[in-house]
Amino acid sequence: xxxxxxxxxxxxxxxxxxxxxxxxxxxxxxxxxxxxxxxxxxxxxxxxxxxxxxxxxxxxxxxxxxxxxxxxxxxxxxxxxxxxxxxxxxxxxxxxxxxxxxxxxxxxxxxxxxxxxxxxxxxxxxxxxxxxxxxxxxxxxxxxxxxxxxxxxxxxxxxxxxxxxxxxxxxxxxxxxxxxxxxxxxxxxxxxxxxxxxxxxxxxxxxxxxxxxxxxxxxxxxxxxxxxxxxxxxxxxxxxxxxxxxxxxxxxxxxxxxxxxxxxxxxxxxxxxxxxxxxxxxxxxx
Numbered sequence: 001x002x003x004x005x006x007x008x009x010x011x012x013x014x015x016x017x018x019x020x021x022x023x024x025x026x027x028x029x030x031x032x033x034x035x036x037x038x039x040x041x042x043x044x045x046x047x048x049x050x051x052x053x054x055x056x057x058x059x060x061x062x063x064x065x066x067x068x069x070x071x072x073x074x075x076x077x078x079x080x081x082x083x084x085x086x087x088x089x090x091x092x093x094x095x096x097x098x099x100x101x102x103x104x105x106x107x108x109x110x111x112x113x114x115x116x117x118x119x120x121x122x123x124x125x126x127x128x129x130x131x132x133x134x135x136x137x138x139x140x141x142x143x144x145x146x147x148x149x150x151x152x153x154x155x156x157x158x159x160x161x162x163x164x165x166x167x168x169x170x171x172x173x174x175x176x177x178x179x180x181x182x183x184x185x186x187x188x189x190x191x192x193x194x195x196x197x198x199x200x201x202x203x204x205x206x207x208x209x210x211x212x213x214x215x216x217x218x219x220x221x222x223x224x225x226x227x228x229x230x231x232x233x234x235x236x237x238x239x240x241x242x243x244x245x246x247x248x249x250x251x252x253x254x255x256x257x258x259x260x261x262x263x264x265x266x267x268x269x270x271x272x273x274x275x276x277x278x279x280x281x282x283x284x285x286x
Contacts, residue, residue: 003061007165008149014065017108032104043099044286049092049113052278056124057084058157059116060093062150063109071101083120083157092279099285106281114276115147116154122274123158126267129251135258135265138163138244142268151271163266170198172221184208188215200244209236222262223247230260 003010023029049063057080064076074097080086092113095102127137137160143151152162164170171191173184181187184201191199192215201217203209204224212220222233224247237243244264245257258265 003065005149005153008153010062010065013062013150014069014108018066018069018105021108022104032100035100035103039100039103041100044097045095045099045102045283046286047095047102047281047283049095049110049279049281051086051090051092051117052088052280053121054088055086055117055277055279056120056158057082057086057092057113057117058120058154059113059150062112062116063093066105066109066112067095067097067102070105071098073097074101083159085124096286099283102283110279110281111276112150114279115274116150116157117277117279119151119154119271119274120158121277123155123160123270125251126254126270127159130254130258130265132255132258135262136161137254137270138264138266139270140246140266140268140272141166142272144271155270158270160270164198164200170200171196173199173201173217175202175204183211185211185215188212188217192216202246203233206233206236209233213237213240217241219244221246221266227256227260230257230262234261 022031060078060080060082064078067074067076074095077094079094080090080092086092123137130137139152139155139160140163148165152165155162164172173187173191178184178187181190184203188199188201199217200219200221201212202221202223203212206229209220219242220237221244222230225233225245230245234243242263244266245260245262246266249257249265249267254265
């Protein structure tokens with residue numbers, strides 16, 4: 001089955017990434033000088049991609065696309081399902097094909113799987129630490145430019161869910177918007193008047209809750225509140241709109257904050273700070 005993400009052009013991503021690595025358009029660029037000078041054009045390799053860490057897997061279909069872009073006839077077997085758990089030492093992918101193609105695509109393929117699996121693995125750790133099926137873990141817009149669709153995909157593979165995809169699919173009223181509008185209520189009122197359907201309003205004080213709700217907010221982001229304050233806020237909202245805890249949330253604090261009754265907990269570090277998984281690719285000449 002083809003790998004498809006709404007709004008993401010896999011072919012363009014692969015093409016642009018390989019072009020960057022090969023130096024296309026630069027003086028002397030457009031080639032893998034090492035492979036072309038050392039490896040015969042007809043040499044063939046078999047390869048095994050494996051993980052040295054225990055991970056939740058994400059990105060193998062993208063890695064496959066890198067190899068196929070350079071050798072369409074390469075034999076590729078993906079051995080682990082996306083989102084699946086893989087203990088340390090697990091083989092993730094087997095390949096057989098043109099040696100130059102494998103070597104040229106290797107780094108781009110590994111970088112992608114390492115990064116996305118790192119995100120998925122961190123997300124799974126946060127879901128486990130939250131230990132609350134009634135609360136949903138969300139990502140944020142703290143993503144690397146150009147990689148948002150892939151990084152948010154990795155969040156889903158780890159068991160989390162996506163916040164808004166960008167600036168276009170929901171209004172997020174924060175303190176600077178309130179500063180210009182004059183008040184929380186006025187900022188929300190303007191978004192309602194503009195016909196915005198989904199209006200998330202950040203509040204950092206209890207006294208901002210009623211004005212935001214009365215003006216028409218459809219979700220409240222309860223920012224940097226301690227568990228006791230979160231419980232008070234949830235009780236005041238009383239189910240009228242979904243509530244989201246955000247700010248200062250880590251593996252040590254997420255369980256207590258999720259237990260306050262909020263519907264969502266959002267964590268920026270899921271995409272901003274996830275370490276790359278230790279994944280390698282070993283070749284054998286055929």
